[in-house]
Amino acid sequence: MRHSLIYLWAAVGVVWVGTLVYVLSLIRRQAQVHKQLEQLRRMLEGQS
Amino acid sequence: MRPNILFVALVGAWMLVFLWCALVLSPPEVQMGDLVRILYVHVNSAWTALLAFFVTFVASVVYLIRRRLMWDIAAASAAEIGVLFTTFTLLTGSLWGRPVWNTWWTWDPRLTTTLILWFLYVAYLLLRQTIDGVERRGRVAAVYAIVAFLDVPIIHQSVTWWRSIHPTVIDDSGFHMPASMTWPLLLGFVGFLLLFCLLFWLRFQLEITRMETIRIREQMRRARGHKARIQGGGR
Numbered sequence: 001m002r003h004s005l006i007y008l009w010a011a012v013g014v015v016w017v018g019t020l021v022y023v024l025s026l027i028r029r030q031a032q033v034h035k036q037l038e039q040l041r042r043m044l045e046g047q048s
Numbered sequence: 049m050r051p052n053i054l055f056v057a058l059v060g061a062w063m064l065v066f067l068w069c070a071l072v073l074s075p076p077e078v079q080m081g082d083l084v085r086i087l088y089v090h091v092n093s094a095w096t097a098l099l100a101f102f103v104t105f106v107a108s109v110v111y112l113i114r115r116r117l118m119w120d121i122a123a124a125s126a127a128e129i130g131v132l133f134t135t136f137t138l139l140t141g142s143l144w145g146r147p148v149w150n151t152w153w154t155w156d157p158r159l160t161t162t163l164i165l166w167f168l169y170v171a172y173l174l175l176r177q178t179i180d181g182v183e184r185r186g187r188v189a190a191v192y193a194i195v196a197f198l199d200v201p202i203i204h205q206s207v208t209w210w211r212s213i214h215p216t217v218i219d220d221s222g223f224h225m226p227a228s229m230t231w232p233l234l235l236g237f238v239g240f241l242l243l244f245c246l247l248f249w250l251r252f253q254l255e256i257t258r259m260e261t262i263r264i265r266e267q268m269r270r271a272r273g274h275k276a277r278i279q280g281g282g283r
Contacts, residue, residue, distance in 0.1 A: 004082055008086055044264055
């Protein structure tokens with residue numbers, strides 16, 4: 001029974017750790033794109 | 049910002065209640081024991097993946113009719129979440145199969161068609177990276193997504209069309225499990241649905257911001273071209 005619990009915790013862990021990693025990757029990507037956007041806006045203001 | 053935090057808190061609280069019901073309150077099964085609890089995350093991951101691919105399918109059809117970029121962004125966002133949840137489905141299924149079937153993987157019709165689904169949508173995401181031009185990429189990706197979605201009804205029918213060892217606890221006639229297991233599963237379904245909405249919203253916002261950077265780059269490129277033409281004409 002204890003042996004089967006390893007598979008159960010692994011399955012639950014895969015879903016929750018996977019979701020957490022995905023959310024963190026989305027936040028990181030959003031921050032990168034937002035930084036790029038701010039740089040571009042400043043450059044555009046400088047041009048005009 | 050406040051409603052967003054409230055929504056994140058709602059999803060988090062709902063998921064904690066679901067986990068408590070699935071891992072503590074729900075009874076163990078007679079033969080499988082506690083391993084049956086994997087079903088709550090496995091089945092809900094599969095449903096969420098299929099829902100995500102359905103959203104991709106609908107958004108792709110609407111994009112081809114309306115040609116509005118928003119629908120293409122929605123299709124791509126849902127497809128990425130679908131791939132994530134199909135990965136969870138395959139991994140949790142494998143973790144259930146090892147102690148119950150004594151193997152990590154078998155070429156069962158449902159498992160095989162689900163693996164094909166995973167490859168189809170990974171290819172969809174890769175295809176989007178390789179095509180230049182927003183309009184052309186949207187058109188090609190939408191046609192591909194509509195064709196790829198054909199695998200979803202095949203997955204559903206795979207257990208009846210071919211000989212399968214995959215358990216069918218839920219089919220067109222309803223739930224074939226006791227009520228003590230049905231309600232945690234449904235609680236999880238609502239929780240995964242909320243989680244899908246949250247992830248979709250985050251992914252959609254990311255793509256909107258990325259499109260804004262592309263638009264500004266395009267604007268700057270046009271402005272530079274215009275300036276160069278004026279300078280060239282003045283000489």
